[in-house]
């Protein structure tokens with residue numbers, strides 16, 4: 008048995024040493040994730056202790072029994088086991104105590120998460136689509152909804168209440184560093200609160216299997232200082248600025264007159280499609296196609312002309328463009344900051 | 345029966361009465377529980393191999409970031425087929441197969457309560473296997489996982505027949521499971537050998553009895569829900585369409601109302617194996633027999649009160665979630681009591697470390713990890729971080745492989761000599777043991793960490809920047825080692841079948857009745873029906889077992905006993921072989937396959953089913969003879 012325990016050791020070490028990345032509940036950057044993280048370590052402590060007890064009991068028991076071993080011995084039938092019975096009662100009591108601790112801890116953390124709801128929370132709507140995220144902010148000034156996609160900005164230290172919905176199948180909204188996941192279900196609105204405590208970029212990913220491109224349904228999350236956030240929201244409120252560069256102007260024409268406008272909206276232009284992501288400030292985002300490619304002109308061009316090669320099964324149809332036109336469209340889109 | 349007959353003549357008559365027809369006709373018509381169980385087990389071994397290959401394929405795809413071995417579609421088909429096969433066509437059926445083989449022998453009986461129903465169960469199950477795997481050969485594999493949630497599985501988002509195949513396959517293989525469970529429960533209640541009171545029922549039989557009752561309660565829910573899904577798809581009933589007033593969450597409630605108990609339906613028989621093996625190899629009666637039975641009862645009852653813990657991320661009321669947290673964690677108490685009893689038995693006995701016991705030790709060390717990670721996922725807030733990640737993938741593989749498959753490998757090795765008359769090779773047994781157990785832990789332990797590093801399940805690829813590459817590589821290597829061990833295990837079983845050491849009736853010194861029969865047992869199991877007066881008859885009744893005489897030998901006859909005290913009540917004719925179960929199963933399969941294409945199949949398909957059942961139950965003109973039953977000490 009010692010061998011087996013040794014075999015587990017590297018795993019345990021790796022676990023305690025491993026650092027969570029930008030998509031991990033082990034590196035909390037939000038109040039909700041932090042309280043769950045402390046619950047996690049409470050559970051690890053209690054469960055780890057119980058596991059060591061089981062292994063110790065098994066190890067000691069086998070070592071002692073080995074000495075008693077004899078091949079010829081008759082089986083012993085119903086021996087007096089008073090000591091073992093007492094041990095069983097003690098063990099059961101210990102389990103009950105351990106469970107009581109864990110159930111209480113779990114209950115308290117659940118309350119904390121529920122209690123984080125501030126009345127003046129920023130209101131955001133997130134809608135799941137196969138396979139991208141529609142994001143809408145309630146403008147604090149006018150009460151209108153400001154739409155963007157696949158990139159969520161959150162103000163540091165403030166609670167954002169996100170209303171989750173789905174336009175097609177069940178998805179799950181999960182930004183593990185900041186808060187626990189919650190499903191997006193057609194016909195329902197679920198609400199999750201996010202209170203980020205650390206600025207920077209994080210990543211979220213759809214957590215409920217939602218079809219062929221479930222793997223590529225990621226969400227970039229940026230936690231800004233409140234000032235940065237206000238500035239960012241103001242920039243999102245504005246419609247797209249008309250391009251100055253002639254190549255980009257040609258791109259605008261191609262986008263608004265061609266097939267793009269049937270699915271995509273660019274505020275300030277004639278493109279008002281609703282089936283795909285809003286592209287008004289597309290060039291200012293960090294990634295293309297819901298976290299599939301890093302934003303660059305090459306990536307945009309590749310995505311437009313051959314989306315099925317980048318993300319097989321995506322709803323985005325390929326757009327037939329000459330190399331020059333593709334270049335113009337990507338220039339225009341990159342300029343949409 | 346006035347003519348005096350010698351024992352030798354009687355015995356020969358008995359053999360003739362219970363013999364199957366020769367050749368292929370005998371193969372198709374047999375109702376012998378051992379032959380049926382062997383078929384089940386061979387089918388399961390084949391499926392384990394196929395599903396294992398799928399798993400290996402997926403692990404290759406995930407071994408490194410941005411791999412392009414598989415298309416996303418193929419990856420989704422692979423995990424769907426892997427999960428559906430393992431959960432619906434391997435785990436539950438293999439436990440039922442073990443029970444169909446073992447229960448009559450452990451009860452000292454000659455047959456199951458409903459021999460033809462057992463044959464029907466197998467043929468129907470085989471229909472389900474073909475229904476899932478034949479379309480796979482034609483590229484129409486279900487691709488939405490093993491719990492195909494609507495609306496994704498509804499008509500709007502899954503056109504074609506993939507989801508139909510899945511739904512109908514589940515509905516009708518569950519008919520097979522239900523039939524097997526009714527059979528086992530009835531056999532345990534009414535067909536125990538004289539003297540086997542409730543307190544003297546072997547633990548595996550208890551476990552199987554409870555698992556069968558659970559199956560009878562749980563399966564209708566999943567058959568209902570898959571029927572609703574197929575109705576949504578075929579005749580637009582909109583049960584799960586939110587836009588039309590339906591509710592997609594209804595599916596999840598019904599599915600998990602079955603799906604959670606299913607875990608314990610698999611685990612309880614495994615706990616039964618462990619209890620039997622621990623007792624035999626510790627050379628002492630199990631410590632806390634009553635506590636273990638009560639724990640099993642508690643688990644069986646609790647299993648129905650905690651399905652919601654699969655739905656903590658759905659957004660149900662928080663107070664409700666807290667209730668299910670407490671209920672789910674409570675299972676740790678009976679499970680912990682069982683673990684204690686097994687360790688205490690080993691510690692106070694004189695254990696012999698043969699392969700079956702090694703499997704039990706590996707079970708304890710591995711399963712407890714799965715149980716503890718189960719406590720973690722039972723906590724509503726923590727689960728909302730780890731559910732649908734690799735943490736959960738690791739957790740349920742620890743429970744299902746560590747908690748059910750390891751005991752199953754042990755049980756297979758333990759009863760192999762009884763079934764074949766030969767021992768499996770200890771050396772190769774130990775090598776495959778270490779490969780499987782080592783490979784499994786190497787393969788699945790890192791997945792806990794991957795889940796905590798944020799890796800969701802069911803993604804076919806990930807980018808290098810996520811940092812999940814190295815641990816995925818370790819996981820893939822570990823899985824490959826475990827699969828190699830599995831192949832070696834099967835090779836050992838095949839080799840030992842021809843070359844293994846002769847076993848004799850009781851090679852391990854077991855205490856229960858099956859070891860009183862010859863190895864392998866004749867078709868009628870016992871030449872004379874044993875009578876027991878203790879829980880461990882082969883240990884306590886040192887001289888030859890007392891037997892009961894008076895059952896007819898010139899025809900198939902079994903003894904029916906009372907429920908509590910197992911006192912003999914009457915003799916009953918056991919149905920002879922028949923082709924009807926096979927015909928009925930074929931008819932039902934046609935009905936369900938047809939229903940994928942047209943709802944009218946349910947109407948015209950009923951005609952051949954009715955014909956099959958009429959043949960099955962065609963009354964036979966034979967009066968039951970009555971004669972005195974006598975207990976006799978030899």
Ligand SMILES: [Cu+2]
Nearest residue numbers: 178213217224
């Ligand atoms: Cu999704």
